[in-house]
Amino acid sequence: MNILDEISLVDYQNIVRQVRELTGVDLAEFASASLRRRLTRCIQLHNFRFADRLMARIREDPLFADTFFSDLMVESTEFFRDPGMWLFLKENIIPEILSQKGKIKIWLPSCVSGDELYSLIILLHEMEVLADVRIQATCPSKKNLEHILTGITRRDKILSGTENYLLAGGKNQLTDYFTSKGILYYKTLSMDGFIEFDVSFLPAEKKHSTSFDLILFRNQMLYYGKHLQNQTLSFFHQNLHQAGILVIGNKEQIDLSYFSDRFLIVNAEEKIYRKK
Amino acid sequence: MDKALIIGGSAGSFRTVVNILHALRTPLPFPVFLCLHRLKNVRSGFVEALSIQSSIPVKEPFDKETILPGIAYLAPANYHLLIENYQTIALSTEPPVNHARPSIDLAFLTAARAYRNHLIGVLLSGANQDGAYGMSKIKELGGICIIQDPASCEVKTMPEAALKLLNPDFVLSPEQIVNFLTNLT
Numbered sequence: 001m002n003i004l005d006e007i008s009l010v011d012y013q014n015i016v017r018q019v020r021e022l023t024g025v026d027l028a029e030f031a032s033a034s035l036r037r038r039l040t041r042c043i044q045l046h047n048f049r050f051a052d053r054l055m056a057r058i059r060e061d062p063l064f065a066d067t068f069f070s071d072l073m074v075e076s077t078e079f080f081r082d083p084g085m086w087l088f089l090k091e092n093i094i095p096e097i098l099s100q101k102g103k104i105k106i107w108l109p110s111c112v113s114g115d116e117l118y119s120l121i122i123l124l125h126e127m128e129v130l131a132d133v134r135i136q137a138t139c140p141s142k143k144n145l146e147h148i149l150t151g152i153t154r155r156d157k158i159l160s161g162t163e164n165y166l167l168a169g170g171k172n173q174l175t176d177y178f179t180s181k182g183i184l185y186y187k188t189l190s191m192d193g194f195i196e197f198d199v200s201f202l203p204a205e206k207k208h209s210t211s212f213d214l215i216l217f218r219n220q221m222l223y224y225g226k227h228l229q230n231q232t233l234s235f236f237h238q239n240l241h242q243a244g245i246l247v248i249g250n251k252e253q254i255d256l257s258y259f260s261d262r263f264l265i266v267n268a269e270e271k272i273y274r275k276k
Numbered sequence: 277m278d279k280a281l282i283i284g285g286s287a288g289s290f291r292t293v294v295n296i297l298h299a300l301r302t303p304l305p306f307p308v309f310l311c312l313h314r315l316k317n318v319r320s321g322f323v324e325a326l327s328i329q330s331s332i333p334v335k336e337p338f339d340k341e342t343i344l345p346g347i348a349y350l351a352p353a354n355y356h357l358l359i360e361n362y363q364t365i366a367l368s369t370e371p372p373v374n375h376a377r378p379s380i381d382l383a384f385l386t387a388a389r390a391y392r393n394h395l396i397g398v399l400l401s402g403a404n405q406d407g408a409y410g411m412s413k414i415k416e417l418g419g420i421c422i423i424q425d426p427a428s429c430e431v432k433t434m435p436e437a438a439l440k441l442l443n444p445d446f447v448l449s450p451e452q453i454v455n456f457l458t459n460l461t
Contacts, residue, residue, distance in 0.1 A: 033358040033366045219369045251367045253338045
């Protein structure tokens with residue numbers, strides 16, 4: 001099977017229907033072109049010969065549903081993607097919040113591989129402000145969380161992040177923040193004490209006890225349909241402090257005809273918004 | 277259903293793309309998709325360079341942008357360009373396919389599925405095998421396939437890979453491709 005071949009439209013629709021019946025998650029809320037590719041990938045990954053086998057496995061093994069949801073997520077492929085955004089966070093957004101409040105609460109609503117989280121930790125470490133930071137890291141599945149806690153990362157992501165890191169104003173070398181053991185690479189900065197992890201497939205499913213100063217949610221809404229996008233953005237708005245900041249992916253957009261009374265543009269190029 | 281034109285290219289394709297965009301007749305009753313390999317951290321400059329001599333507007337689409345006739349949509353740096361259906365563009369940060377993001381294969385495949393026999397696919401000069409599989413899908417679903425004549429390519433790897441996989445409708449020089457597309461309405 002070619003890596004680009006895809007499951008049939010009939011299989012795709014069957015899976016969406018059965019996943020809804022079995023788990024309550026409505027995949028019809030996702031963008032179809034990429035979801036169909038992710039479902040195909042999942043079937044290939046586990047060597048299921050037919051889409052039916054995938055559904056049988058979810059029915060028979062409740063733990064497998066967690067793996068299935070983690071397989072559906074698209075992980076980032078590099079550290080410090082869009083360096084200009086990181087530079088703006090470092091030079092403008094974070095100093096501004098810290099000068100006003102003395103501390104900062106940050107939410108990453110969908111930590112798939114933890115690369116975005118680790119890029120943020122490196123940035124805060126170099127700013128020497130980690131003591132004033134609290135991070136809520138929500139993972140779409142237990143499997144994602146367990147993977148992040150191992151600290152293991154792929155060498156190609158470090159390589160493709162090297163230039164990004166320097167463009168983002170990095171003070172050292174990106175490789176300084178990893179150590180290799182055999183063929184594996186490990187993150188070396190500690191994640192203890194200032195990060196609280198939780199698991200939720202969709203970020204807007206879970207109520208939070210506190211509000212946030214900054215939400216980083218980049219390149220995940222690409223895979224949502226419009227309705228789920230707007231629902232998620234409304235939820236983020238409710239969970240931001242007054243004048244809190246939301247960052248989305250460089251090619252994502254907030255529909256300001258719908259959200260004009262709720263968000264202002266802070267930086268149009270880097271897709272940084274402020275709660276009204 | 278509406279038709280569409282999709283062009284894939286890599287090393288050695290820039291001049292031909294500029295010439296095609298210059299020669300297209302306006303008002304153009306269909307959209308043009310451009311999937312060209314490019315540097316990931318250079319966001320600006322490319323659209324501007326393509327726009328200078330273009331007869332139609334060239335833009336990098338946002339995710340979920342509605343497709344309109346008479347506009348050339350350029351795949352943004354570091355994203356895959358997918359055609360969600362014949363009305364909407366979808367972008368993706370999925371891993372590179374055969375080392376390419378944007379992947380010409382993915383753009384061609386999704387466009388072929390959306391436009392079927394109303395699609396014209398053009399594969400230009402380039403240094404890898406991207407686009408060959410996508411071109412075969414355009415052919416399979418009834419679209420018109422045009423491959424740049426390898427003899428006229430700065431780098432012929434890409435057209436040659438495609439020619440191994442399928443029999444295109446036309447193998448043309450850049451001048452012939454421009455002429456062919458100029459006469460489309």
